[in-house]
Amino acid sequence: MDKHWWQEAVVYQVYPRSFQDSNDDGIGDLEGVRQRLDYIKKLGADVIWLNPIYRSPNDDNGYDISNYESIMPDFGTMADFDKLLKDAHAKGLKIVMDLVVNHTSDEHHWFMESRKSRDNAYRDYYIWQDPVDGHAPNDWQSSFSGSAWQLDETTGQYYLHLFSKKQPDLNWRNTKVRKSIYDMMTWWLDKGIDGFRMDVINLISKTKDFAPSAAHPVPRRPANGPHVHEYLQEMNKQVLSKYDIMTVGETPSVHPKDALQYAGFNTHELDMVFQFEHMGIDSDKELGKWRPQPWQLSQLKTIMSKWQTELNGQAWNSLYWNNHDQPRVVSRFGNDTPEFRERSAKMLGAVLHFQQGTPYIYQGEEIGMTNVASFNSIEDYRDIETLNAYRELVEEKKVLTHPEMMAAIHHSSRDNARTPMQWDNSVNAGFAPEGVDPWIAVNANFDTVNVKAALADPNSVFYFYQKMNELRKQYPIITYGDYTLLAPEDEQTWTYTRQLDGQTLKLTANFTKEAVTRDEAAELPDSQLILSNYDDDQGKQLRAYEVKVYLTK
Known part of the structure; x- marks a missing residue:
């Protein structure tokens, strides 16, 4: 790539x-x-x-x-x-x-023109439909509650708005x-x-x-x-x-x-x-x-x-x-x-x-x-x-x-x-x-x-995020390495590896406030701990919300 x-x-x-x-x-x-x-x-x-x-x-x-x-x-x-x-x-x-x-917006020049009449030059910039049996054209819902259709009294048609009624949808077919x-x-x-x-x-x-x-x-x-x-x-x-x-x-x-x-x-x-x-x-x-x-x-x-x-x-x-x-x-x-x-x-x-x-x-x-x-x-x-x-x-x-x-x-x-x-x-x-x-x-x-x-x-x-951003620029494996999930069923910890050009990175994280012991949390052979949110490394034990990132040398 x-x-x-x-x-x-x-x-x-x-x-x-x-x-x-x-x-x-x-x-x-x-x-x-x-x-x-x-x-x-x-x-x-x-x-x-x-x-x-x-x-x-x-x-x-x-x-x-x-x-x-x-x-x-x-x-x-x-x-x-x-x-x-x-x-x-x-x-x-x-x-x-x-x-x-x-x-x-319904206050955009295009829409203000569009709603003036059915034959306005901008009418087709938006999605207009006739009522069906006196109701909205279909049952689409707005993401902000209610119908996604708004009746416009001037022309007797509905316009589509998937969000607020002040956000008419553009007609991309045009x-x-x-x-x-x-x-x-x-x-x-x-x-x-x-x-x-x-x-x-x-x-x-x-x-x-x-x-x-x-x-x-x-x-x-x-x-x-x-x-x-x-x-x-x-x-x-x-x-x-x-x-x-x-x-x-x-x-x-x-x-x-x-x-x-x-x-x-x-x-x-x-x-x-x-x-x-x-x-x-x-x-x-x-x-x-x-x-x-x-x-x-x-x-x-x-x-x-x-x-x-x-x-x-x-x-x-x-x-x-x-x-x-x-x-x-x-x-x-x-x-x-x-x-x-x-x-x-x-x-x-x-x-x-x-x-x-x-x-x-x-x-x-x-x-x-x-x-x-x-x-x-x-x-x-x-x-x-x-x-x-x-x-x-x-x-x-x-x-x-x-x-x-x-x-x-x-x-x-x-x-x-x-x-x-x-x-x-x-x-x-x-x-x-x-x-x-x-x-x-x-x-x-x-x-x-x-x-x-x-x-x-x-x-x-802040400094933890700053350090992550520095590491990303330092190690291509963080950007490009292949990802593998370990222990997918574990409900307490998330562990995965990244691999690139023979190098391996392993992250293991405890998502709970309890201390847990996991084999996956142990150091990789011939690796160094490049980031953690604790000052020391207790091997297979992960303390509350502990995360460790190892990288092979």
Whole structure:
């Protein structure tokens, strides 16, 4: 396989609204990101992925775009972006933008024209259907609760929105839509950005027949549609292949066989995808994440190991525990109590970062930020998905009680990841000055969990992540080695090996707070311990949340 810079890179994801407020309005901004570039560089990251910064009414925190070539005033100006890009490049950091082209805002010029009349020139930029027996065309559901169809009174037709009703889906069958999108992508790439993270990119192709499912069974959400690969190959040929960039597609409802097509080394589509199989192991079959279930380590290992082995040599993995849509991993798969938070955060980091693929670090993960236990009212939340789910499941359908739903929100809400970055122990955690209310409240544990404390402690989670990033640049086996899972049925420990050019790396991790003894935990012959979250090595014994990484000499 050809080697590419993005395989050896470490990506740091920045959620600009919550990263750093530079102008005292309680909202993070581009200048705030620019002020923190040295911090990201110190961590050892190579690429910054920015969540959407385009002009938007902000119905879904910027994922409803009204102008792709303009900056949301909350975040600053295009001059601020140009300054950020220039400074990042000067420090050897690349910038990857979020590309949201499954849908736009209903305030985008295209949609405002589209809804004026059935014969408007932009009508076919979106997906319009006649009512069926006075109802929506079919039973597709929005990801944000309710029907995926909205009746437009002016023209008497429904438009499709797989997300908020303020996020109408684009009609990718229309060649003009595709050309408009490719032109916009080219405009950004000519500016000098280093790639795209593509939001729900495998939802862009819809079936042509929207008949109700009684007549024609249809999926509740149309992932991996009939023309998606054709569109992505066209996008690659017309835009992506002309630049030395990185692309990653967010692709819900994919399996490794799908990823081999989306991200195969020879399929000319994307460089890698984000899959969600491992993110669903604590979900309920009926209510999904709003009724969290106990999870099993063996299941987590099986899923992630399957992706390691089935993509090996044919496509590239992306490695992530956290992002702006997921709860904090240390609260989810680790232990966020004061006694074990740092130890388990390091363990989880190592288990992920020593697998094959490009690792993604979400802001605050590198200091062990946790879920928000301090939000006790639904009024504390800002996320449209969370608020809609509360209204639907508690107030309308009464499927869950208020306490049940709040427990689920504490576990699963996207706002767990969106509270302000915890820079220090001053008011507002250094995100915004005293006297300014942040757009969403700060997690109450900022007085102990913060960057300032982490940088002052040589044993902090931050320096552990920094060391992992250094090791990745030092040893090609971490990037390219073949992966083998050991003891797959073990519910307490995760052990795997990596092999490349006669060298072996072995990682073993204890996912519990109990000490366990395992033969797999012993040192490899003729090897050295290159990383651990304890100061000494007790051979076959693994202490609470202990992780050890051995490498043959």
